[in-house]
Amino acid sequence: MKFIxxxxxxxxxxxxxxxxxxxxxxxxxxxxxxxxxxHTHAIFRYGVQDLMPANVQxxxxxxxxxxxxxxxRIDMAIQxxxxxxxxLCTYADMMRVxxxxxxxxxxxxxxxxxxxxxxxxxxxxxxxxxNPQRQVVFFAIGFETTTPPTAVAIKQAQAQNIENFSVFCNxxxxxxxxxxxxxxxxxxxxxxxxxxxxxxxxxVSSIIGSKPYExxxxxxxxxxxxxxxxxxxxxQATLMVINQINQNRAEVENEYSRxxxxxxxxxxxxxxxxxxxxRDSFEWRGLGFIANSALKIRPEFxxxxxxxxxxxxxxxxxxxxxDHKACECPSILRGVKKPTDCSLFGKACTPxxxxxxxxxxxxxxxxxxxxxxxxxDTHSTEVNCA
Amino acid sequence: xxxxNRFPGKLNLRTGKVDMSHGSGGRASAQLIEQLFVKHLDxxxxxxxxxxxxxxxxxxxxxxxxxxxxxxxxFFPGGNIGSLAVHGTVNDLAMSGARPLYLSAGFILEExxxxxxxxxxxxxxxxxxxxxxxxxxxxxxxxxxxxxxDGVFIxxxxxxxxxxxxxxxxxxxxxxDVVIVSxxxxxxxxxxxxxxxxxxxxxxxxxDSAALNGLIADMLATEADIHCLRDxxxxxxxxxxxxxxxxxxxxxxxxxxxIPIKPAVHAACELLGLDPLYVANEGKLICICPAKQAQxxxxxxxxxxxxxDAAIIGEVIEDPHHFVQMETAFGGNRIxxxxxxxxxxxxx
Numbered sequence: 001m002k003f004i005x006x007x008x009x010x011x012x013x014x015x016x017x018x019x020x021x022x023x024x025x026x027x028x029x030x031x032x033x034x035x036x037x038x039h040t041h042a043i044f045r046y047g048v049q050d051l052m053p054a055n056v057q058x059x060x061x062x063x064x065x066x067x068x069x070x071x072x073r074i075d076m077a078i079q080x081x082x083x084x085x086x087x088l089c090t091y092a093d094m095m096r097v098x099x100x101x102x103x104x105x106x107x108x109x110x111x112x113x114x115x116x117x118x119x120x121x122x123x124x125x126x127x128x129x130x131n132p133q134r135q136v137v138f139f140a141i142g143f144e145t146t147t148p149p150t151a152v153a154i155k156q157a158q159a160q161n162i163e164n165f166s167v168f169c170n171x172x173x174x175x176x177x178x179x180x181x182x183x184x185x186x187x188x189x190x191x192x193x194x195x196x197x198x199x200x201x202x203x204v205s206s207i208i209g210s211k212p213y214e215x216x217x218x219x220x221x222x223x224x225x226x227x228x229x230x231x232x233x234x235x236q237a238t239l240m241v242i243n244q245i246n247q248n249r250a251e252v253e254n255e256y257s258r259x260x261x262x263x264x265x266x267x268x269x270x271x272x273x274x275x276x277x278x279r280d281s282f283e284w285r286g287l288g289f290i291a292n293s294a295l296k297i298r299p300e301f302x303x304x305x306x307x308x309x310x311x312x313x314x315x316x317x318x319x320x321x322x323d324h325k326a327c328e329c330p331s332i333l334r335g336v337k338k339p340t341d342c343s344l345f346g347k348a349c350t351p352x353x354x355x356x357x358x359x360x361x362x363x364x365x366x367x368x369x370x371x372x373x374x375x376x377d378t379h380s381t382e383v384n385c386a
Numbered sequence: 387x388x389x390x391n392r393f394p395g396k397l398n399l400r401t402g403k404v405d406m407s408h409g410s411g412g413r414a415s416a417q418l419i420e421q422l423f424v425k426h427l428d429x430x431x432x433x434x435x436x437x438x439x440x441x442x443x444x445x446x447x448x449x450x451x452x453x454x455x456x457x458x459x460x461f462f463p464g465g466n467i468g469s470l471a472v473h474g475t476v477n478d479l480a481m482s483g484a485r486p487l488y489l490s491a492g493f494i495l496e497e498x499x500x501x502x503x504x505x506x507x508x509x510x511x512x513x514x515x516x517x518x519x520x521x522x523x524x525x526x527x528x529x530x531x532x533x534x535x536d537g538v539f540i541x542x543x544x545x546x547x548x549x550x551x552x553x554x555x556x557x558x559x560x561x562x563d564v565v566i567v568s569x570x571x572x573x574x575x576x577x578x579x580x581x582x583x584x585x586x587x588x589x590x591x592x593x594d595s596a597a598l599n600g601l602i603a604d605m606l607a608t609e610a611d612i613h614c615l616r617d618x619x620x621x622x623x624x625x626x627x628x629x630x631x632x633x634x635x636x637x638x639x640x641x642x643x644x645i646p647i648k649p650a651v652h653a654a655c656e657l658l659g660l661d662p663l664y665v666a667n668e669g670k671l672i673c674i675c676p677a678k679q680a681q682x683x684x685x686x687x688x689x690x691x692x693x694x695d696a697a698i699i700g701e702v703i704e705d706p707h708h709f710v711q712m713e714t715a716f717g718g719n720r721i722x723x724x725x726x727x728x729x730x731x732x733x734x
Contacts, residue, residue, distance in 0.1 A: 008716055046716040
């Protein structure tokens with residue numbers, strides 16, 4: 001497959017692995033946080049860790065849109081379904097995320113709730129067009145990558161007067177999450193989690209560019225290398241982070257230059273800016289409330305804002321929901337703990353029966369670790385597989 | 387009395403629709419059976435026309451299997467629910483080394499379903515049964531109210547005979563065996579997804595839906611000691627191998643590069659965020675056999691049209707955890723786990 005296979009070649013991987021092995025200083029360790037779930041998924045799916053020296057460790061970051069959405073927001077969507085006759089459209093992974101009281105949208109659907117899995121905002125708009133007598137709410141989640149299509153849908157709904165369509169906006173901002181993470185006590189004090197550098201967001205950066213991360217090296221002295229989601233991207237970017245660390249440099253570099261520019265996609269950013277504006281504060285799972293870290297729909301488009309249409313979705317109705325008390329998702333999202341540090345991992349919590357959001361999405365650290373990597377903790381690797 | 391005067395007029399197979407009377411057991415039911423089902427499926431055993439069909443005992447060990455089909459959409463590139471319902475049960479029988487002989491067919495029809503579509507589906511069933519060398523010898527039809535079905539559901543059950551010396555079973559895989567697949571993985575699932583509402587995309591991929599009893603007969607003729615045969619349907623290769631590893635109490639080690647996957651299937655999966663190892667097949671089999679007999683079996687499989695892309699994709703190893711592991715094409719290792727829930731597309 002052109003433009004894909006080139007970035008998955010074993011011989012190139014071995015070549016970069018050799019370079020990394022030669023570059024690392026055996027006297028020290030390298031703790032590199034891959035920010036996005038897409039990176040985490042690639043690392044586990046392709047076995048990238050197997051090609052790394054033992055002193056290069058990946059710390060899985062919070063960049064999984066499903067994982068960081070707090071349970072309180074899902075509770076709101078469930079409350080909406082229970083009190084109003086609406087069709088709720090959402091991306092697939094959201095269906096299985098546990099809400100309070102062991103509920104989920106999937107369970108709600110099984111009980112008769114009209115929840116539709118969509119691939120794009122256009123599908124949701126079509127559902128609204130085809131069901132003019134019913135309220136259709138799009139449960140919008142995700143980082144900057146998924147925000148422009150939501151903005152497009154709102155503009156289309158306005159232009160075509162699709163009055164029964166509205167958006168429950170939960171879009172969040174990546175740079176704010178990085179600040180939240182770097183300011184969290186465990187990371188800031190460095191006593192519980194050491195981060196030497198970041199593999200920076202891939203698809204998100206195609207929208208916002210590489211400039212918004214400048215504060216990370218400037219304020220926190222940590223290197224950032226924007227990395228694509230293919231395994232060779234991850235390896236090459238890892239080498240670039242290691243080189244920066246070795247040279248005592250801290251800059252934003254761009255490995256994913258075939259897609260990401262310093263300025264990003266200005267048209268998409270302008271569109272988002274036209275339709276949405278900053279929320280004062282938004283709760284993140286694992287990172288708590290972070291100021292100016294999420295978007296809401298501007299008053300000019302309030303006609304399509306589900307929060308304006310349904311009282312149960314307003315900020316005033318928000319209730320902070322606590323995760324299962326043994327669930328370590330919050331610590332895992334900050335890189336403080338590994339999936340295997342959680343007492344529920346692989347026992348009460350599996351992809352079939354997730355207790356926390358990190359076990360739901362294939363981009364979640366727990367799901368990736370469980371689905372692709374758990375053989376590393378057993379004796380089975382000692383079996384001669386030749 | 388002839389058919390012409392037993393029923394008031396002829397069943398309208400052009401614009402007619404299924405209605406509740408077709409499932410009532412009355413005259414409309416009889417007309418549907420005679421002018422649609424029997425028209426296509428006619429054979430001397432079915433023609434007995436009784437509640438149960440009497441058939442001669444083949445005098446060997448019998449194998450029985452059943453499979454219900456609830457697919458959406460009903461028509462897809464390379465087949466429809468009718469051909470699929472025949473292939474599904476024929477293959478389930480054949481996977482125990484049996485020669486499939488007879489099928490039953492139970493239809494649950496939704497009120498309002500076009501008779502023209504039903505006619506096409508039953509014609510496909512007849513064609514698939516003839517090609518597979520089996521007869522549909524008994525059937526049943528029920529009609530549910532509009533909104534309580536999804537057009538048509540079909541259950542088929544089948545009976546076959548198996549040589550009592552054969553011991554093909556999911557618990558027989560042992561360390562040192564090799565894993566063979568009969569061809570490319572994921573074709574059926576991608577063909578289905580390409581024609582699903584909201585997901586329509588253009589692809590040249592057709593479903594691989596096919597009866598595998600002919601291929602298996604050739605494999606059995608080699609007298610190789612085949613330990614396991616299974617068709618990787620729902621959940622795909624990954625899930626089926628996990629079932630076998632669990633059942634046999636072994637581990638399996640795959641080589642990603644050896645697994646045949648068509649570029650178009652790969653591309654579609656890439657686009658949809660799916661893993662082809664978890665995508666369904668309806669005309670492929672997994673064979674586990676001793677390493678020393680693998681090449682002979684592979685050669686025979688490759689001579690059959692349904693096994694021309696057969697390949698050895700891995701081996702059975704000792705592993706107390708019963709993991710299916712894979713050496714990735716990239717050069718790393720990973721687990722190939724059970725499918726969790728439905729395979730859902732990723733968000734970004």
